[in-house]
Amino acid sequence: MNNREYTIALAGNPNTGKSTLFNVLTGLRQHTGNWPGKTVVHAEGFFTYKDEQYRIIDLPGTYSLYSNSVDEEVARDFIIFAKPDVTLVVLDATALERNLNLALQVLEMTDRVIVCLNLMDEAKKKGIVIDIAKLSKKLGVPVVPLAARNKEGIEELLETIVRMVHGEIKTKPIVVSYSRAIEEKITKLLPLVKEIVGEEYPARWVALRLLDGDTSLLHALQHQPHHLLKGVPNYACHCSAKSI
Ligand SMILES: Nc1nc2c(ncn2[C@@H]2O[C@H](COP(=O)(O)OP(=O)(O)O)[C@@H](O)[C@H]2O)c(=O)[nH]1
Ligand SMILES: [Mg+2]
Numbered sequence: 001m002n003n004r005e006y007t008i009a010l011a012g013n014p015n016t017g018k019s020t021l022f023n024v025l026t027g028l029r030q031h032t033g034n035w036p037g038k039t040v041v042h043a044e045g046f047f048t049y050k051d052e053q054y055r056i057i058d059l060p061g062t063y064s065l066y067s068n069s070v071d072e073e074v075a076r077d078f079i080i081f082a083k084p085d086v087t088l089v090v091l092d093a094t095a096l097e098r099n100l101n102l103a104l105q106v107l108e109m110t111d112r113v114i115v116c117l118n119l120m121d122e123a124k125k126k127g128i129v130i131d132i133a134k135l136s137k138k139l140g141v142p143v144v145p146l147a148a149r150n151k152e153g154i155e156e157l158l159e160t161i162v163r164m165v166h167g168e169i170k171t172k173p174i175v176v177s178y179s180r181a182i183e184e185k186i187t188k189l190l191p192l193v194k195e196i197v198g199e200e201y202p203a204r205w206v207a208l209r210l211l212d213g214d215t216s217l218l219h220a221l222q223h224q225p226h227h228l229l230k231g232v233p234n235y236a237c238h239c240s241a242k243s244i
Contacts, residue, residue, distance in 0.1 A: 004052075008056040008084055008088060009078055009084040009088070010057065010088050011089050011090070011106055012090035013063055013092065013099055014061030016091060016118055017146075017148045017149065018059075018090045019058055020118075021090060021118065021146070022056060022058040025056060026045025026047050026056060027047070029047060030044065030045030030046070035074050040074050044057050049162065050158075050162060052165075057078060059074065059079075065109070067217060073216060076109075077228055080109060080201060084110075084112070085112060085164070086112050087106055087112060088113075088116050088161075089103045089115050090116045091103060091115060091116065093117045093118060093119050093145070096130065104176055107139065107140070107174060108204065108205045109202055109205050113141045113173065114142050114143075114157070114161065115139060115141055115143040116157065117132065117135075118147070120146060120147045121150060121152070130145075138174060139173065139174050140171055140174050141171045144157045144160055182211065185207075186204060186207050186208065189207040190203055193207045
């Protein structure tokens with residue numbers, strides 16, 4: 001068994017089945033507490049698959065990641081600063097259009113994304129047909145259909161995770177283009193942002209947030225939340241972890 005533990009983040013709108021998937025993957029190997037200094041629930045679990053160890057974090061359910069709320073900041077900071085090996089974006093297959101909004105935002109932040117199309121059983125009942133291959137091609141990342149409550153699709157998801165953490169999947173996230181005025185500003189800002197953040201953070205995303213006047217991101221970048229940085233020992237033990 002190799003000693004490396006891979007980190008997986010679960011992101012998605014509320015009610016898309018994130019916690020259901022989290023429970024299926026981790027069983028009883030999980031605990032909850034609060035994020036350091038926040039009243040937001042922190043749920044962390046562990047599982048082993050094919051002799052490799054994984055840590056999975058159930059991020060707060062949000063509709064966006066624009067720092068409108070503490071939940072959004074927690075989810076955003078984890079993706080940006082903890083740099084999970086894989087971020088699973090869980091979407092409700094019966095409300096794809098609304099859910100894709102969050103997926104696009106995550107794809108601006110990281111290319112290590114697997115889109116989980118959950119509630120496929122409900123979608124089928126409603127006669128909704130989704131061309132998975134086409135969606136995956138369009139988004140530029142793997143898309144795995146799931147019915148987490150019935151444990152359907154879990155094996156394919158685990159296999160996709162394995163291939164992603166081993167660098168066997170080359171993703172090419174869709175690049176959302178904005179109005180000409182915004183794109184011109186991004187072009188001007190990008191070299192400056194790259195100079196400051198280097199390869200450490202997704203420059204186009206940082207530029208967009210700056211254009212948006214996101215002062216909370218600026219603050220986070222200046223005072224990187226140390227408990228989220230890779231290589232820092234498991235911080236969850238600092239919170240009131242309890243087994244559930
Ligand atoms: N039909 C169906 N219901 C599901 C599925 N996954 C989750 N649910 C249900 O959807 C509701 C919300 O699930 P939950 O895991 O709490 O969503 P979260 O808010 O994203 O964590 C619960 O009633 C689940 O039982 C699924 O694949 N199919
Ligand atoms: Mg939940």
